Amino acid sequence: xxxxxxxxxxxxxxxxxxxxxxxxxxxxxxxxxxxxxxxxxxxxxxxxxxxxxxxxxxxxxxxxxxxxxxxxxxxxxxxxxxxxxxxxxxxxxxxxxxxxxxxxxxxxxxxxxxxxxxxxxxxxxxxxxxxxxxxxxxxxxxxxxxxxxxxxxxxxxxxxxxxxxxxxxxxxxxxxxxxxxxxxxxxxxxxxxxxxxxxxxxxxxxxxxxxxxxxxxxxxxxxxxxxxxxxxxxxxxxxxxxxxxxxxxxxxxxxxxxx
Numbered sequence: 001x002x003x004x005x006x007x008x009x010x011x012x013x014x015x016x017x018x019x020x021x022x023x024x025x026x027x028x029x030x031x032x033x034x035x036x037x038x039x040x041x042x043x044x045x046x047x048x049x050x051x052x053x054x055x056x057x058x059x060x061x062x063x064x065x066x067x068x069x070x071x072x073x074x075x076x077x078x079x080x081x082x083x084x085x086x087x088x089x090x091x092x093x094x095x096x097x098x099x100x101x102x103x104x105x106x107x108x109x110x111x112x113x114x115x116x117x118x119x120x121x122x123x124x125x126x127x128x129x130x131x132x133x134x135x136x137x138x139x140x141x142x143x144x145x146x147x148x149x150x151x152x153x154x155x156x157x158x159x160x161x162x163x164x165x166x167x168x169x170x171x172x173x174x175x176x177x178x179x180x181x182x183x184x185x186x187x188x189x190x191x192x193x194x195x196x197x198x199x200x201x202x203x204x205x206x207x208x209x210x211x212x213x214x215x216x217x218x219x220x221x222x223x224x225x226x227x228x229x230x231x232x233x234x235x236x237x238x239x240x241x242x243x244x245x246x247x248x249x250x251x252x253x254x255x256x257x258x259x
Contacts, residue, residue: 059127070125104237130183139246169212
C-alpha cells in the first residue's frame with residue numbers, strides 16, 4: 001500500500017512535487033464511476049473500436065497474436081471521450097479541474113492523443129508492464145504532464161495495480177539504464193537502489209491517483225478472477241504543448257473550463 005504522508009502544513013502541490021504522485025480517496029462521484037463501468041462493459045463485450053488488444057503490445061503474458069488463444073483480449077479502450085458524455089463530465093468536474101490547476105497552472109489542457117482511455121486488465125491473458133515513463137514515446141515541449149488514474153473498482157497487487165518509484169520524476173536516468181523498449185533494465189546495477197524504494201498503490205472504487213508523467217511506474221498481470229478497469233487521462237498547463245508534426249500533435253486538445 002502507498003505510504004506517502006502529508007504534513008498538516010504541506011499543500012497537495014508540494015507533496016506532488018516531492019513524491020511525484022498523490023492518492024485522493026473517494027474523490028470521484030459514484031454516478032460517474034457507475035456509468036463508466038456500464039460503458040466499459042458494453043464496449044468490451046462488443047469490441048467497439050478503437051481498441052488496443054493485449055496481443056498488440058507483446059509484453060510478457062500477452063497472447064502471441066490476434067489469432068492465438070486470448071488474442072481478442074482487450075487491453076485498452078481508446079478515445080474514451082468519444083464513447084460517452086460521462087468522460088467529458090469527469091475531466092470537466094470542477095473540483096478535479098481546481099486540483100489540476102494547483103499542479104499545472106491555468107488553463108488546464110487535456111491532450112487527446114495519449115491516454116484518453118479505459119485500461120482493462122483481464123484475467124488469464126493480461127500482461128506485465130515494465131518500469132517506464134509515459135513520456136518515452138510522447139513529444140511535448142517538456143515533460144511536465146500529470147496523469148489521472150481513476151479506479152472503477154478495487155485495485156490490488158493481485159489484480160495488477162500500479163507500482164511507483166517515488167521521486168523518480170526528478171531523476172536523470174541515462175539511456176544505458178533502459179532496455180530496447182525503454183523500460184528500466186532489471187539487471188542494471190544502478191537501477192537496484194531504485195527498485196528498493198518501490199511503493200504499491202492500492203486503490204478502492206472512486207479513488208483517484210495523480211502521478212507525474214516522468215515518474216517510473218509498472219504493473220504485473222492480473223492474477224485474480226475479475227477484470228480490473230481504470231480510466232486514464234493526461235493533462236498539461238499553459239507552458240507546455242505538443243511538438244508540431246509529432247504523434248502527440250496528431251489529435252486536438254481539450255482546454256478545460258476554469259471553475
